[in-house]
Amino acid sequence: MKKARQFDFMAMFEETRKTAVERSEQNLAVAVQDEEEREEKLTSSFKSTLKDVMNKEENAAGPSKEQEEQLEEQEEEIGPPLPPGMKTFQREDEEDEDDESEEEEDDNPLLRIPTSKEIVLDHGDKAASAIALDPAGARLVTGGFDYQVKFWDFQGMNTTLNSFRTTTPCDRHPVKHLEYSHTGDMILVVTGHAKAKVVDRDGHDKLTTTKGDMYLIDMAATKGHCGMLNGGCWSPKIKEEFMTCSMDGTVRLWNMWDRGKHHQNCIKPRSKQGRKTIPTACTYSKDGQWVCAASQDGSIQVWDHRKSYVNVAMKNMTAHSNGTDTSCLKFSYDNLTLASRGGDDTLKLWDVRKFRQPIAEASNLPNLYPMTDCLFSPDDRMLCTGVSVGSDEICGKLVFLERQTLKVVSETLVAEKQSVVRTLWHPKLNQIVVGLSDGNVKILYDPDKSHRGAKLCAIRAKTQARKQSEIMLSKNIITPHALKIFRENKPSSTRRQEEKARKDPKKSRRPDLPVSGPGHGGRLGNKGATLSQFVVQTLIKRKPDDRDKDPRAAILRHAEEAAKNPFWIDPAYKKNQPNPIFQRATNSDDEKEDDDIEPVWKKAKK
Numbered sequence: 001m002k003k004a005r006q007f008d009f010m011a012m013f014e015e016t017r018k019t020a021v022e023r024s025e026q027n028l029a030v031a032v033q034d035e036e037e038r039e040e041k042l043t044s045s046f047k048s049t050l051k052d053v054m055n056k057e058e059n060a061a062g063p064s065k066e067q068e069e070q071l072e073e074q075e076e077e078i079g080p081p082l083p084p085g086m087k088t089f090q091r092e093d094e095e096d097e098d099d100e101s102e103e104e105e106d107d108n109p110l111l112r113i114p115t116s117k118e119i120v121l122d123h124g125d126k127a128a129s130a131i132a133l134d135p136a137g138a139r140l141v142t143g144g145f146d147y148q149v150k151f152w153d154f155q156g157m158n159t160t161l162n163s164f165r166t167t168t169p170c171d172r173h174p175v176k177h178l179e180y181s182h183t184g185d186m187i188l189v190v191t192g193h194a195k196a197k198v199v200d201r202d203g204h205d206k207l208t209t210t211k212g213d214m215y216l217i218d219m220a221a222t223k224g225h226c227g228m229l230n231g232g233c234w235s236p237k238i239k240e241e242f243m244t245c246s247m248d249g250t251v252r253l254w255n256m257w258d259r260g261k262h263h264q265n266c267i268k269p270r271s272k273q274g275r276k277t278i279p280t281a282c283t284y285s286k287d288g289q290w291v292c293a294a295s296q297d298g299s300i301q302v303w304d305h306r307k308s309y310v311n312v313a314m315k316n317m318t319a320h321s322n323g324t325d326t327s328c329l330k331f332s333y334d335n336l337t338l339a340s341r342g343g344d345d346t347l348k349l350w351d352v353r354k355f356r357q358p359i360a361e362a363s364n365l366p367n368l369y370p371m372t373d374c375l376f377s378p379d380d381r382m383l384c385t386g387v388s389v390g391s392d393e394i395c396g397k398l399v400f401l402e403r404q405t406l407k408v409v410s411e412t413l414v415a416e417k418q419s420v421v422r423t424l425w426h427p428k429l430n431q432i433v434v435g436l437s438d439g440n441v442k443i444l445y446d447p448d449k450s451h452r453g454a455k456l457c458a459i460r461a462k463t464q465a466r467k468q469s470e471i472m473l474s475k476n477i478i479t480p481h482a483l484k485i486f487r488e489n490k491p492s493s494t495r496r497q498e499e500k501a502r503k504d505p506k507k508s509r510r511p512d513l514p515v516s517g518p519g520h521g522g523r524l525g526n527k528g529a530t531l532s533q534f535v536v537q538t539l540i541k542r543k544p545d546d547r548d549k550d551p552r553a554a555i556l557r558h559a560e561e562a563a564k565n566p567f568w569i570d571p572a573y574k575k576n577q578p579n580p581i582f583q584r585a586t587n588s589d590d591e592k593e594d595d596d597i598e599p600v601w602k603k604a605k606k
Contacts, residue, residue: 114446128435143175157457209260237288245279294326360406366390378427386420
């Protein structure tokens, strides 16, 4: 029997260690020797150059012109030029100049507003009352009083600026608010109907909230809204949660997991007298801690999202004029201030920590639409709002105000005799989207400060559709020794193939040509093309028959044969009626005689 081989792993490991140490010592010795040789070469070259310099100083007082030119060339940059976009080394004075230019831009807020260029999107004939951009800034959604929602893709659009999809979420109900979720995969659609909708990025329905029972007094007992919706928004922290407010006097929180069958929470704002009031706008704080709503009595009420909604956390009952619709509430990015756009032509700024009095107030800002926006700039230093065309205003415009004092920094005219209904300033794109009362949507941008978005479709020209004759066919596999049946023709343009197919009546599906002559293949000529013509022609061409003229003679032709060989009638009546009597109808007298012969029950009634 053979024995299995045994290995001494410790001995093998020791041998490999020794070989590794020896190799490392050899490599180290070689590296030290190379380093010594290199130092000797450097010292020798340094000594030679030093001697040359000493000799030149002794022989001449200063360097010659040739030497100066060589020194200047050495000082210049060596090597090929840097590719475009690469930053070169800057000196301290140049860096100071760049810092000064940036400080000037920060001091001057006008340089931060991207309104140098614009593009116009045609939504429809009626006011564009809702606009929304996804978080990435790739798609724009617009809605209006024409009951339609249009989807725009900046990457797929060209200078024609056409939308790629149009839907009608609720028939005969205007679109009041659109908002993308924070992940960008769903859109909240708020219309004049009592039901809110959630659709995906392509406009397909994902969820529809239920409608409540309008005959119940307690609105918290119903499963949904009973009146027209006024606004809505997504929760910034909980992905599946959104909020809506309605004319039934409630603010309801919904969850996607319930599929809209029942609200999650119902909030009922109250006036000073404790009566029901109608909320016109609602929003979340940036951290999702506060739920805020503005009502028709001019009040602004805030609830804590972490607690029950029975008691109000903060409220100001005289924030705006009583009987006006507060159109927008917006929290700042630092989550410390709240801006409110009132229906009393004012814009007010509130501190969450001191909610009794506004920090600043701007007036003389006409507001004719119950969905006019106000928003903070991406750097959180300015506010922007739209102005409607009233008795004093001729043009609709955007007004930019300082955050601390609400002083007007700049005014941008948007459209003549048209009101600004909606405003959106996207932080990533640094572009402003404006919805107008004539149905147009304008996108304001700056070529240097803005990114992507409208810049993609403003430059891209319309591609001309290539003719089919210019498109070449795909490559074919050439088999030179194949049979003629299986051999493929040489690849050619579709133009030649179309010409050949045009000559082939089967491929071109040529209609049947008109028949000339008597006809062929079961088809007749021009004279007998229809069935009626064919029947008439056969009747005319048929030869006349003499028997058809006298039918009695044609029948009596078989009388002799019937008498000799009776088959049907005569054998049955031979015993009872040997002499058959046939009715004669020669004249009126004969008819009377026949009537007398017949029995009474057979006589016809006169």
